Amino acid sequence: MTxxxxxxxSLLYVPASNARALEKAHxxxxxxxxxxxxxxxxxxxxxxxxxxxxxxVTAGFSGKRIAVRINGTGSPHQAADLAAVSGLALDGLVLPKVDAPTDLDPARALGVPLFAxxxxxxxIYAARAIAADPATHGLIAGLNDLAHELRLPDGAGRGAMSHAIQAIVLAARAGGIWCFDGVYNAIDDAPGFVAEAREGRALGFDGKTLIHPSQVEACNSAFAPSEREIAAAEALVAAATGGAxxxxxxxxxxxxxxxxKALLERADRG
Incomplete structure (x- = not known):
């Protein structure tokens, strides 16, 4: 497996208008x-x-996968964004506020994996159809906007969105695609970030979107198998004889x- x-x-948002952030991202x-x-x-x-x-993107970011988040359906900026990414070698295109598979239509012709x-x-109700669309490579939980749309009070916490969060994971798995947890806003709360990242992995997410460079290493660690998990997986594989x-x-x-075996392959990636 490559x-x-x-x-x-770890999927880090980097503002395209921030030259220092783009340089630091290397x-x-x-x-x-x-x-x-x-x-x-x-x-x-x-x-x-x-x-x-x-x-x-043309200059490149050695050893990294690169995606671009464009403006969403209905935005006056989307057409210009799509023109700007045309012809670029991208690993993904992130489309915000995808409420139905038809919201993917403007980007289909680019032939780039789409992250909805x-x-x-x-x-949430359309997530299964969105995940089943052949153009969709992954789902991203946009929990800030979802909390706003649900009219949740400040500080309500992720528990108030537990059904919606699990629905995203279920839809992705039913569609055979990746799914990624939403961002953690409190960039100075390192313990809180670690707790949420670990929770995200426990809920079945493949990784997490990030808004600050300080979150990268902790995210990679949270979504990587622990030494205990690796040892247990090695022992189980060695003991297996086939069947029950x-x-x-x-x-x-x-x-x-x-x-x-899948856990051990993931551990080998480093």
């Missing part, structure tokens, strides 16, 4: 950089951001062996 076939653990350990033309860029700097994005952001109640069997006081079968 590096590109593994889901990225040295970061993020698995994927999402060069942002949407929320991180003021309306009066959109054109400037598109030019900076094209220059940065699920950010509204309508998107008793192993350390529990029953295991081929499904558990396959999961253990």
């Amino acid at each position: 590096q590109a076939e593994f889901a990225p653990r 040295a970061l350990a993020a698995d994927m950089l999402i060069i942002d033309l949407e929320d991180a860029v003021p309306a009066d700097r959109k054109a400037e951001a598109r030019g900076a994005m094209r220059a940065a 952001m699920i950010e509204t109640p309508a998107a 069997q008793r192993y350390e006081g529990r029953m295991i079968e081929d499904m558990h062996v396959a999961a253990a």
Whole structure:
């Protein structure tokens, strides 16, 4: 399995209008950089951001997968964004506020893997159809916007969105695609970030979107198998004889062996 076939653990948004952030991104350990033309860029700097994005992608980011987040359906900036990314060698295109598969239509012709952001109640109900669309390579939980749309009070916490969060994971798995957790806003709360990243992995997400470079290393660690998990997987694979069997006081079968092997392959990526 190649590096590109593994889901990225850390997906860092980088404002296209911030030259310093683009330069700094070269040295970061993020698995994927999402060069942002949407929320991180003021309306009066959109054109400037598109030019900076094209220059940065053309120059390249050695060893990193690169995606671009464009403005969403209904935005007056989307057509210019699509023109700006045309012809670029990208690993993904992130589309915000995808409420239905038809919201993917403007980007289909580019032939780039699409990552659909699920950010509204309508998107939650349509997530399975969005994930099943052949153009969709992954779902991204847009929990800030979802919380706003749900009219949740400040400080309500992720528990208030637990059904929606699990629906995103379920839709992605039903569609056989990747899924990524939303951002953690409190950039100075390192313990809180670690807790949420670990929770995201426990919920089944492949990785997490990030808004600050300080979150990258902790995210990679949270979504990587621990030494204890690696040792347990190695022992299980070594003991497996095929079919159902008793192993350390529990029953295991081929499904558990396959999961253990997948964990070890993920650990090998570094």
